[in-house]
Amino acid sequence: MRYHVGDLEQQKLLDLYTGMLKPRMIEEKMLILLRQGKISKWFSGIGQEAISVGVTKALKESEYILPMHRNLGVFTSRDIPLHRLFAQWQGKASGFTKGRDRSFHFGTQEYKIVGMISHLGPQLGVADGIALADMLRRKKRVTAVFTGEGATSEGDFHEALNVASVWNLPVLFCIENNGYGLSTPTNEQYNCEHLADRAKGYGIESRIIDGNNILEVYSKVDELCKAIRRRPRPILLEFKTFRMRGHEEASGTKYVPDKLMKEWGEKDPIANYETFLVNEGILTQERIEELKSSISEEINENLKLAFDEDAISSTESKELSDVYKASENQIIKPESDHKEELRFVDAISQGLEQSMYRHNELIIMGQDVADYGGVFKITEGFVPKFGKRRVRNTPICESAIVSAAMGLSINGMKAVVEMQFADFVSSGFNPIVNYLAKVHYRWNENADVVIRMPCGGGVGAGPFHSQTNEAWFTKTPGLKVVYPAFPYDAKGLLNTAINDPNPVLFFEHKGLYRSVKEEVPVDYYTLPFGKASVLKEGNDITVVTYGAGVHWALEILGNHPEINADLLDLRTLQPLDEEAIYNSVKKTGKLIVLQEDTLFGGVASDIAAMVMENCFEYLDAPVKRVGSLETPVPFAKSLEENYLPKHRFESALVELYQY
The missing domain is CATH 3.40.50.970 (Thiamin diphosphate (ThDP)-binding fold, Pyr/PP domains)
Structure with missing residues (x-):
């Protein structure tokens, strides 16, 4: 493997070596822990460290990076405390997801890292949005996002490249082409010679980079980042590399020909770079052992911190309270009566x-x-x-x-x-x-x-x-x-x-x-979420609805003055004003729920079930649900009128009233 040092200083050369060595040693330790049952799953990036480390080192700390599950080098290069990473992989509280997600499925604003979700493709579009914000604020920043060659077949990949191109967003799209999508080789995934060629269709630049050559990765990405900061634009990078272990450890690599494994094993990014540094007199065997000893000690100390931490516990209220970000829901009244x-x-x-x-x-x-x-x-x-x-x-x-x-x-x-x-x-x-x-x-x-x-x-x-x-x-x-x-x-x-x-x-x-x-x-004002509007008050029956159903209910109740109804316009469905519904049902003893949506699996079904569970003793009749027919929405006027529930609501309302 050829290395071009250029104007890189000796300290940078050593920094890149240490940057790759650390995630490799962590991975080797994790594979042992996996076999011991101390972590549940592992996606190995062994053999691909040069990409994660080289790209991350070329970015500024203020620039976002969106890695995948083989990019441990991104996290270590951003100096995330190891005990927090280890706790994350064990589902402990000092990790990043409170035990709610695993491996690298997390982000952290502190380190400007946004982790993936298992659907892979959406994070490319997320990178577009991050870069758009930087561009709108005129901040000269780059956003780097990773994906694998498999995910380039997803629609999100193509959509994200197109948006970035149309809007000229400063995004580095980094494809780690590692040979296989789980067990599917690249020749069964796409029919072009290089994935970088796809950039032409979107009018953007591309580069092909040897993903196992740390100096090539760092130098080219550093050069491109500086160019993008000067003139914002997206660039597609295809890193040629190989996955030396299974998609995840349980899947193995039996589907990979031995010859191919051997060929790529000889291109190991750390072993080759280490030999180069030794031959150049930049690194000695003694220094290598010192580095390995220091990293090993750091790993063991931080593992102990993670292992010593108690298993995570929670309560129902804690879990529910974290589904949404807390919001004051401050109500602002109009400044005038106009x-x-x-x-x-x-x-x-x-x-x-x-x-x-x-x-x-x-x-x-x-x-x-x-x-x-x-x-x-x-x-x-x-x-x-x-x-x-x-x-x-x-x-x-x-x-x-x-x-x-x-x-x-x-x-x-x-x-x-x-x-x-x-x-x-x-x-x-x-x-x-x-x-x-x-x-x-x-x-x-x-x-x-x-x-x-x-x-x-x-x-x-x-x-x-x-x-x-x-x-x-x-x-x-x-x-x-x-x-x-x-x-x-x-x-x-x-x-x-x-x-x-x-x-x-x-x-x-x-x-x-x-x-x-x-x-x-005329002035600006807000209204609270989770508060239904009571449009009519009565004691005979409760009508709950929303949207166009509110206007149908008003019309039909107007045609039936004998029915003295509570009419609730829900206004928000999530959060739902359960209290208003229950209070009304307890008063009237009868409930009919109207929705425009088809009936099965709709909001009306949940409201009916909730009322049955919480107000059963107050009911004087079965709860009625009314919705549209279980068909797609037809076009012709007569068919659509038959589809919609307005007339069926009138019949059901009268029937329930007379019950």
């Missing part, structure tokens, strides 16, 4: 605009949201006021944009993402439910992201533009779900959602956008 009549759509727009003034690092992202103003014109006129840096048209890549919103949050900004239609959120489902929702519980990082969801039927839009899919998200701990029915609520709750440091799915019924008007305060 009101104006606004349509639902205008109230949303006004709230969003006032929040943009209130939070100067709030970024809006979505398809066509800039000059065009979005398909529903919510952001019309925003570009002249806030500029295209803050109101950003996006490519059609929901997953990467949601991930980028997560990255903005990690780097201290706020994001509002508009799904053009709530139906399209399925393309961004993974980062919402697996990244945004879990991130605070996992490693105490919050997702300061609002996702606006134009939704609902009744407008003849058919199966792909009419769903009301709130139940996809109310099931997922860590998400908040808001679903207003009136302009006043829409503006106040949107402002609260943007203030909230947790991820919020904000549902806006398209059928209400221009059909519902109301007097709304």
